[in-house]
Amino acid sequence: MIVIFLFFGYQKWFAYEAQALIPYISSGPLISWMYPVFGVRGATWFLGVSEWSFGALLLLGFWNKKLGILGAVGSCFSFIATSTIIPFMPDGWAASAGGFPAMTEHVAFLMKDLVLFAASFYLLRQDVLRVCSTEAAAEVAKGAFLKERPKTV
Numbered sequence: 001m002i003v004i005f006l007f008f009g010y011q012k013w014f015a016y017e018a019q020a021l022i023p024y025i026s027s028g029p030l031i032s033w034m035y036p037v038f039g040v041r042g043a044t045w046f047l048g049v050s051e052w053s054f055g056a057l058l059l060l061g062f063w064n065k066k067l068g069i070l071g072a073v074g075s076c077f078s079f080i081a082t083s084t085i086i087p088f089m090p091d092g093w094a095a096s097a098g099g100f101p102a103m104t105e106h107v108a109f110l111m112k113d114l115v116l117f118a119a120s121f122y123l124l125r126q127d128v129l130r131v132c133s134t135e136a137a138a139e140v141a142k143g144a145f146l147k148e149r150p151k152t153v
Contacts, residue, residue, distance in 0.1 A: 001075060001119060005055030012048030023106065027088045030081040054078060058123065065127045065134070072124035079117035086110050
């Protein structure tokens with residue numbers, strides 16, 4: 001996931017990628033707001049910074065699970081946002097093959113995001129479980145420490 005965010009975020013800094021993403025971003029119900037707010041290049045820069053941030057938080061999650069949770073939440077949102085483009089993608093379904101479920105390359109490209117969402121959700125679950133178990137262990141240790149000790153004479 002970290003490598004994916006590194007490479008995908010890197011692409012967002014170039015004009016060719018900004019142009020290639022126009023049909024995707026403008027069709028996305030959760031991300032189409034970015035063009036009026038940031039413009040074409042600004043929207044891709046925003047995505048690039050977001051992707052690098054999520055990747056960095058996932059990497060930092062190896063040492064700090066709470067940062068990993070933030071990265072996994074961002075990752076989940078990122079892939080939910082891109083997966084919602086699928087039904088709205090213009091020419092996403094091959095009319096020559098009868099339409100749905102025969103997808104064109106635009107929809108096929110986005111299908112990977114469903115798997116990446118599942119991986120992100122798994123990372124989120126694992127980090128939440130680790131944080132909860134660490135906090136529970138700390139509470140148990142604290143309780144054991146605060147218990148009254150038998151008095152010795």
